[in-house]
Amino acid sequence: MAVRTRGRDVSPGVEALLDARVVSVGVWLFLAADLFFFAGWWFAFFYLRALNNNQAWMIQGLVRPNRGFGTVVLILAVLTALAYFAASRTPGRGSVFRLLAPVSLVLGIAAVLYQGYGMWHLGFGLTDGAYPSVFSGLTGSWLVQLAGAVAWLATVVLQAGARGDTLARPHSATSFGWILLFLAAVGIINYFLLYFVA
Amino acid sequence: MGMFRLEGQDRVHAGRLAVIWVILSVIGIVAALQIHYPPYDNSVQGADQSKTMALMTVLAVPIFIGVVLMLVYSAIFFRRRGLELVDGPPMLGNTPVQVAWIGISAVVVLFLAVVGITTLASSSAAQAVGAAGRAIGQSGETGSSTAGGQGPELQVQVVAQQWYFTYRYADYGGVETTHLYLPLNRPVELHVTSLDIIHSFWAYQLGVKADANPGVDNVFHVTPDKLGGFQVRCAELCGIWHGHMADSDGRVVSQSDFDAWIAQQQKDEADIQKALPSYAPYYFPEPLTKGS
Amino acid sequence: MVTAEHVSERRLSIPNNPITGVLLAIPAYFAGLWLGTLFGLNDDANTGIILGYTFATVAFLIGVGFLNYPLERLFGWRVSPISDPEENRGIGRFFRLSLDHKVIGMQYLVTILIMLLFGGIGAMLIRSSLLSPDSSITPPGQYIMLIGLHSVMMIFITSAVIVGPFGNYLVPLMIGARRMAFPRLEALSFWLVPPAAVILAAAAFWGGFPTGWTGYPPLSEQAGQGMDSYIVGFALIGLALIVSGINMLATIITLRAPGMTWTRLPIFVWGIFTTSILGMLAAPVLAVALVQLAMDRTVQTSFFLSANGGSNYLWQNLFWFFGHPEVYIFILPAFGIIMEIVPHFARKPLWGYRTGVVGLFGVALLSWFVWQHHLFVSGIAPVLRPFYMLSTELISIPTGIIFLVTLGTLWRARVWFTVPMLFCMGFLFNFLIGGISGVYLSDVPTDVTLHGSYFSMAHFHYTIMGGEIFALMAACYYWLPKMTGKMLSATIGRVHFWWMFIAFNSTFFPLFIAGILNMPRRVSSYDPALQGLNTWVTISAYFLFGSMILFAGNVIYSLFFSARPALANPWHARSLEWQLPTPVPAYNFERVPMIVGGPYDYGVPNARPVADLGGLVGVTGGG
Incomplete structure (x- = not known):
């Protein structure tokens, strides 16, 4: 019974189950790492805010970033994640998926573009103290990750056809939902820190 | 057993x-x-x-x-005897030994x-001085507080910059000196700060090492109890001339010699003193310029 | 991962190899440089250089073939398929993107040994300039540059020198898996290392960077363009740590063969497991610090400038929150190697296996709570110093467990003194000194004198070089026969061990004394009274370098000239990797093995062989 299995551990069915576990564990590990990344930023936020060196955490007369603008970006990001998460949980990836997933993609692109626009129109200079530094760094890091996630979302949506990957590898598309949810959750925390706590 | x-x-x-x-x-x-x-x-x-x-x-x-x-x-x-490979006794562990080791x-x-x-x-x-200016907790066995100088701690500011240290004596109008002189047996409160980047003030013989950070007042205490010289070096990498940021002319002197020295310094440095910023816990540096 | 049925027949073939990568990287660098100038920042081209390095790295990775998979997934057709390891057994597979964990392990080993040569030459130049106490041999600027390049190069190396070659090669073999969980991430973790090394070396063209490996701002903000190499190179190594950690953990969690329960896992795999947790979680914090430093240097933010609301303590906290787990990233796999090799040559079961695993996890857990011991004299939060003193000293308890387990295994053993075993004994001696000297540094009153002196420098060289590199040598002599199919000469190996052991101790032990006697680290000029001591150290260091050359000579001689073929199991070891034929087949196991025994059951009555290699159809996952 010397069957050459070519990198597959066992039969394709079992292989798919195993793949699902590998991808799911991998995504959770990635999220743990990413949590430490954002935790580093949150530490910087609280640390510099508490020190307030030279009274320059929030210098006098600083034009604060527009709270309404941040709210819109946050709502777009959260809706992206929720729409995709709901879509990825529909059994069989049927018509609901084909409706919701593109919607989430459009919302995601809008969130990225809107936030990107915001980054060019901050209303303050980056040299104006510590809060502008943290705002631009934290929001920028989040934006870069969101853009990467939306690029993969595009892949998932484009491959949602009958012979595409999204159906052939359902577990990958399922686990991906957690990444979007995570980024939305980070977005919520950032929003409260940068627009309210600060 | x-x-x-x-x-x-x-x-x-x-x-x-x-x-x-x-x-x-x-x-x-x-x-x-x-x-x-x-x-x-x-x-x-x-x-x-x-x-x-x-x-x-x-x-x-x-x-x-x-x-x-x-x-x-x-x-x-416990080495193998002979050429044959023999397995040792299969000991898997011993809980009491492990507990004892960890304990x-x-x-x-x-x-x-x-x-x-x-x-x-x-x-x-031991050197922290209360608000009343009283040295507390001079532990007997160190035998440090035999001689005079029981007044409040002498306040000395160590100002580091690339690539030398200067010292300001707050109790003497903030006069700035290029060498560190300390009176014998007098508790000293060192306030270490920097004007540019991070340095570290290391007075080896006195047992003091304190980083000098811009915008930070790093407080260390020392009570010298032997007369003599000491060395000051920078102990934090601070650029090209870090290895040369040293001064071997630190002195521990008697209180009377110290008084004479500081009076002389105040006289000599009077002109420079006018140009200095007034004494402060720390001084924020000018914005840095890039490139070297 | 290989042929999938739904993939259409359309193909686009690009010649993917490192040469394509370099050809793409060069224009990409200049594109980044040009783009940086468009921002018009008054920053001495720092923006351009950082963008250039980043673009060049991405372009290199695209040239090597990392974009193909995302494109395949996006468009649904093959871009440039990676050849099957069963068909491609030629030497060429080592020079291009391969998803075979054994190829990646060898790529890592060769790359890192080459980097080690450069790091070592840096060390020799540093020691040479210290022959004179007054900077007369090397000007201070060049001396500082050497310090920076040597330290960061060595940090790059030691981050990966065991996990990279031996973790990648051996973990699947040891847990009975046919592949890694994420072969592309695994390959990425390797292919990030050469660009990182090249970018770091490029700092020399800009006069290096003046900060050593700690990169403390504001000095690092004042520094010239060489600092940009530090930022990008370190970020790439951090990324490699993250992806390698995720891959290793996912592999060990999900791909253990049936019967490979957590208590049958070889202890080396536990070493990789714990170190991967640290790498995966610590490197993101470093990434934050590096992003902030890059922003301060380019777009003029003020994370670390106290006059403008920042704080240099922010860097120190973030850096050491990464930096202290980082040093355990170096040593945990070394612990794993020692505890793995000793039972095989003691011919006894690992004594207190579970306690040993607890020790590894204890070190890994405590390493998160000690970072401010690097900041005892920095003036940051003096009230916290007792806590960090206690937590740091507590680490000696789990570390002591590693010694207990090893010494217990040696107790009444029948030790077969092979070359790997000699290196294990050398490790224990050196690491003992390294560990004890660490306690002096953990105690605030003594640390005040020893901090930032040659004492601390000698301490970490004892743990990293005397510890990790000795473990690396043990691993090379032990596993290279499996990896290359050739035995390394034992005679040269013995000479190498004693030479290296004596030269190492003769080099670094006097440096403890230099530190106690008032010699700060990283200085090009020092007290002339210490010149005799330094000359002794320098000459010993030349001998130490010579012993490494002897090692390289042994490898070259044994592989290409004496070419003594290795048996499949030359050490008569029980563990799973030695039950495989040499060379190891393309997918390791014909089918997934069924694990029925422990790897260290020497002398255990009625012990079963470790695995049934016939395997069981249709069963996967760990027990």
Whole structure:
């Protein structure tokens, strides 16, 4: 019974189950790492805010970033994640998926573009103290990750056809939902820190 | 020994090892106690560090000897005889031995931590001066406070910049000097700060090391109790001339010599003094320029 | 991962190899440089250089073939398929993107040994300039540059020198897996290393960077363009740590063969497991610090400038929150190697296996709570010093467990003194000194004198070089026969061990004394009274370098000239990797093995062989 299995551990069915576990564990590990990344930023936020060196955490007369603008970006990001998460949980990836997933993609692109626009129109200079530094760094890091996630979302949506990957590898598309949810959750925390706590 | 369920062979080896270990450890500890550890005892703090270092060495010697002895002993007595590969006795572990090892190492570690923390507390609190300006907790055994100078702590600001230290004496109108002079037996409160990047003020003989950060007032205490010179070096990498940021003209002098010296400094530096910013806990540097 | 049925027949073939990568990287660098100038920032081209390095790295990775998979997934057709390891057994597979963990392990080993040569030459130059106490041999600027390049190069190396070659090669073999969980991430973790090394070396063209490996701002903000190499190179290594950690953990969690329960896992795999947790979680914090430093240097933010609301303590906290787990990233796999090799040559079961695993996890857990011991004299939060003193000293308890387990294994053993075993004994001796000297540094009163002196420098060289590199040598002599199919000469190996062991101790032990006697680290000029001591150290260091050359000579001689073929199991070891034929087949196991025994059951009555290699059809996952 010397069957050459070519990198597959066992039969394709079992292989798919195993793949699902590998991808799911991998995504959770990635999220743990990413949590430490954002935790580093949150530490910087609280640390510099508490020190307030030279009274320059929030210098006098600083034009604060527009709270309404941040709210819109946050709502777009959260809706992206929720729409995709709901879509990825529909059994069989049927018509609901084909409706919701593109919607989430459009919302995601809008969130990225809107936030990107915001980054060019901050209303303050980056040299104006510590809060502008943290705002631009934290929001920028989040934006870069969101853009990467939306690029993969595009892949998932484009491959949602009958012979595409999204159906052939359902577990990958399922686990991906957690990444979007995570980024939305980070977005919520950032929003409260940068627009309210600060 | 019964609780460890030692077999006959275990007993023979353990007994031999214990005897050798005790003998070598005693010799090692006696030898370790002969050493006079830097930074010696030119100040209360330096003496504390010296003593802590001796204590650590005394504790480290039996541990070091024990492990090395085990390695050497294994290499001699537990090596394979002949060419044939023979399996050893299948011992999977021994809970009492493991518990004992962990317990003993925990006791040693906690003992060291307690000693370290109390030494730290006493050597900074010993010099910490209350609001009333009274030196508290001068521990008797350091024998530091025999002579005069029991006034409030002398306030000295150490200002670091690339690549030298200057000193400002707050009690003398913030006069700035290029060498550090300290009166004998007078508790000193050092305020270490920097004008540009991070440096570290290291007065080796006095047992003081304190980083100099821009915008930070780093407080350290020292009570010099021997007359003589000391060296000052930078101990944090601060750019090209870091290795040359040193001054060997620090002095511990008597109170009267100090008074004369500081009066002279005030006179000599009067012109420069006018140009200096007034004395402050720290000075924010000019915005940095890039490139070098 | 290989042929999938739904993939259409359309193909686009690009010649993917490192040469394509370099050809793409060069224009990409200049594109980044040009783009940086468009921002018009008054920053001495720092923006351009950082963008250039980043673009060049991405372009290199695209040239090597990393974009193909995302494109395949996006468009649904093959871009440039990676050849099957069963068909491609030629030497060429080592020079291009491969998803075979054994190829990646060898790529790592060779790359890192080459980097080690450069790091070592840096060390020799540093020691040479210290022959004179007054900077007369090397000007201070060049000396500082050497310090920076040597330290960061060595940090790059030691981050990966065990996990990279031996973790990648051996973990699947040891847990009975046919592949890694994420072969592309695994390959990425390797292919990030050469660009990182090249970018770091490029700092020399800009005069290096003045900060050493700690990169403390504001000095690092004042520094010239060489600092940009530090930022990008370190970020790439951080990324490699993250992806390698995720891959290793996912592999060990999900791909253990049936019967490979957590208590049968070889202890080396536990070493990789714990170190991967640290790498995966610590490197993101470093990434934050590096992003902030890059922003301060380019777009003029003020994370670390106290006059403008920042704080240099922010860097120190973030850096050491990464930096202290980082040093355990170096040593945990070394612990794993020692505890793995000793039972095989003691011919006894690992004594207190579970306690040993607890020790590894204890070190890994405590390493998160000690970072401020690097900041005892920095003036940051003096009230916290007792806590960090205690937590640091507590680490000696789990570390002591590693010694207990090893010494217990040696107790009444029948030790077969092979070259790997000699290196294990050397490790224990050196690491003992390294560990004990660490306690002196953990105690605030003594640390005040020893901090930032040659004492701390000698301490970490004892743990990293005397510890990790000795473990690396043990691993090379032990596993290279499986990896290369050739035995390394034992005679040269013995000479190498004693030479290296004596030269190492003769080099670094006097440096403890230099530190106690008032010699700060990283200085090009020092107290002339210490010149004799330094000359002794320098000459010893030349001998130490010579012993490494002897090692390289042994490898070259044994592989290409004496070419003594290795048996499949030359050490008569029980563990799973030695039950495989040499060379190891393309997918390791014909089918997934069924694990029925422990790896260290020497002398255990009625012990079963470790695995049934016939395997069981249709069963996967760990027990």
